[in-house]
Amino acid sequence: MCLDDARYALRVPEEPDGDVMVQASADSDVGIWVRGVTRRFGTAEALRGIDLSAPYGRITALVGPNGAGKTTLLLILATLLTPTAGQVRVAGLDPVADPDGVRSRTGWMPDALGVYEQLTPREYLAFFAEAYRIEPALVADRVAALLARVHLAEHADQPVHVLSRGQKQRLGLARALVHEPRVLLLDEPAAGLDPRSRSELRDLLRELAASGVAILVSSHILAELEELADRVVFVAEGRTVSEEEIAGVSRFVVSGWRVRALDDAALATALAARGIAPLGITAAGSDLPPMSDVDAAALLASLVGDGVPVIAFGPIGGQLEAAYLALNKERR
Incomplete structure (x- = not known):
């Protein structure tokens, strides 16, 4: 002890x-x-x-x-x-x-x-x-x-x-x-x-x-x-x-977002129609460019409104981790 x-x-x-x-x-x-x-x-x-x-x-x-x-x-x-x-x-x-x-x-x-x-x-x-x-x-x-x-x-x-x-x-x-x-x-x-x-x-x-x-x-x-x-x-x-x-x-960060849908083709078409090019596509979903919470909420609503079967949508990584890194940029 x-x-x-x-x-x-x-x-x-x-x-x-x-x-x-x-x-x-x-x-x-x-x-x-x-x-x-x-x-x-x-x-x-x-x-x-x-x-x-x-x-x-x-x-x-x-x-x-x-x-x-x-x-x-x-x-x-x-x-x-x-x-x-x-x-x-x-x-x-x-x-x-x-x-x-x-x-x-x-x-x-x-x-x-x-x-x-x-x-x-x-x-x-x-x-x-x-x-x-x-x-x-x-x-x-x-x-x-x-x-x-x-x-x-x-x-x-x-x-x-x-x-x-x-x-x-x-x-x-x-x-x-x-x-x-x-x-x-x-x-x-x-x-x-x-x-x-x-x-x-x-x-x-x-x-x-x-x-x-x-x-x-x-x-x-x-x-x-x-x-x-x-x-x-x-x-x-x-x-x-x-x-x-x-x-x-x-409020400290503008995060990248990740979206996953049951129909990958429908998702790709809907994102392209909005001028959004995924940064990468994996089994976890399509990684989207950074955007504010308000813009992300609007995008999700429009995808669902278009009939895209979204099953997951959220920030890439944690908000707390992103905020921590944003507040400690001088250490990088």
Whole structure:
């Protein structure tokens, strides 16, 4: 188990000291609130003025290139680093003034999970339940429910060291949820997961958000984030570039589109009549030149109106990935 994991879990009291509670901004719907946060390591500036908010009941994606400061920010939110300057509130509390209070309300899943290899998953979760001072009478049932929730019940009494990387990731998520946090911080949670496990992770996180949990997730798997998140915060070089609703990221890009129809000849004729030459044709469909959402919607309507049996029509690649690339052109 890594040092940060131990520091995080083993200092959480049953109730925070009311004398050191610091209230967040006036918006009680925000689980995470960050303004002007900087962090220096000697002369190196990892964060240069990050702004971010993550509301309760929604999933916020944190997106940026390597070295953008994502993990540094998550460590600050998890109380494992202190900011050099700026304001931070997590579940209404200041992580610097009241780290124990923040930990009692926050679930933290780092990208590199440390585990006690000789414990079983059941023992591992029970250990953390005790560290979070959960009522002893509740521990056994809560641990069993979590193991079932992350599909590890059949491995509950095997040593952790026999688990695959993906299974350890799921165990890490169960550990982050053992005290029923109001805020969840996830750094690359899908790393090592197979497609089915990723789908189950998406379902679980959507369920948690629907129950009112504020979730902040960082990942390089942008296609997964696009399906999962409600909002996105783009960061680069330690600064916030943009904070958007997922539905609004298309404003950054004009995407190419792909259309597929049951009748290829009818599709080709209809596109030619509109002066549109496909950039390529594959089994996935005909790739069309870039166009706005409005123009794409009009084209689809006209194709259907002409009787072309369209069965698939959408942007090539994800909108989130396209927006990310558009905002990071200088890195190419």
